[in-house]
Amino acid sequence: MKTEHQTDTPMVEIRNVHKRFGDLEVLKGIDLTVNRGKIVSIIGPSGSGKSTLLRSVNHLEVIDQGEILLDGVQVNRPDMNGLAFERHINHIRQNMGMVFQHFNLFPHLSTIDNVTLGPRKLKGMDKKIARELGMELLDRVGLAEKAEVFPNHLSGGQKQRVAIARALAMQPKVMLFDEATSALDPELVEEVNRVMRGLAEEHMTMLIVTHEMTFARDVSDWTMFMDGGVVVEECAPEKLFSNPDQERTCNFLRKHLGDNH
Amino acid sequence: MDFNLMVEVTPLLIEAAWVTIDVSARSMFFGFFVACGLVFLQSFRFAPIRWFARGYISVVRGTPYFVQLLLVFYGGPSIGVRLDPITCGVFVGAFNIGAYMSEAIRGSIESVDSGQTEAARSVGFGKVQTMVSIVLPQAAPLMIRSVGVLAIVLVKNSSLVSIISVVELTYQAQRLIGSTYKPLEIFTLSALMYIVIVYAVMGIIELAYRRATRYTTQ
Ligand SMILES: Nc1ncnc2c1ncn2[C@@H]1O[C@H](COP(=O)(O)OP(=O)(O)OP(=O)(O)O)[C@@H](O)[C@H]1O
């Protein structure tokens, strides 16, 4: 049955993904499954390839080997080229919301236009309906009163919340977060985390790269520890953060949990 | 100063000033398309096409405009390219300024943070839509400023087309001096006219710039 098939297919599947930049192999065969409605966090030291992996899911990096599937549909298509691939990837990306460390809001557009540009231009949504949707989303991230403001008048935390609303406006199947809070002043981190927790409660599927161990432990269903382009260990966060199997995980956590408490 | 003379020759100089404006404006207009073409060619994956565009830009930038004019006007006929002076002025002006303008356009596009393109692509925008809706509006202020500087250079360089006997402001001034022997009066007048033209161009640039940066002040 169709519904059954849908619930069984993982939302994101990463299979044996390899990626190199010149001589540097950054991803050395990564496998990861993110099930529907689940939250998976990726942790690991700087340079371990977390961002590269997340960006590969969105095809902002082109992988050299392996495959990535979104809801059963292959994202990377080495067999496709030119315009056909362009169409394919644009369609795939509409189903993925990506949130960047540095927000990357469009500075020439007001907050509301940042949110509604995608639905209007890509889904042909009527201006009025798009606005309603945009206002609803801005309200959800607590920024309805900033609708007409331009991004350079927002704080970092506000910018990131608008960026989340922008991604949500496309009604994505999965949200990808690449250190959404690490460019923020400490006092602004919580407002963004709160929005992300809200999404978790609504069972949004999320793949989160983070340096915040406490947040990762609290919010995720599954945690993956990466180092040097390989998966060192992956398991439920309760286990990973209290009783990891690997020595490398232990060392990493000792350093980083210390910072967090 | 002979003010009577100045009043007398003013209409003649104004007439010539229109030729200066006409040649400059048309060079700018066609130059814009040359520039866009050069930017486009440089985005090709096939390297020889990029080399051609780079080579062309290097040649134009590496040689004096004056020499380019003389080459096309006097050298052209021997390969069958016979242009009347104004057409030649417009043509050489366009291909000259186009090379510089392509660099200005490319530079302003490249000045836009790559995170902007990534964000747009991650939402699902295609390459063209990303360029039109996200990159170009942000590149516009810098583009307007740097293309504006070129427009001013172009107006002033247009005095060089007098060498191929286009009767523009400078040529007309020289002709009038030949018959009146009043270089101070006549060159002062023509300098004033250049100032008026240049400041008008600067005004247009400023307006366009303000329009392009509305969002930063809102
Ligand atoms: N475009 C690129 N070209 C060359 N090398 C790159 C590129 N992007 C990333 N790298 C390299 O790949 C490695 C992994 O980078 P990546 O950004 O994925 O790490 P990360 O785990 O996200 O680190 P951080 O925690 O600092 O964000 C690093 O050594 C980095 O220098």
Ligand SMILES: [Mg+2]
């Ligand atoms: Mg990173």
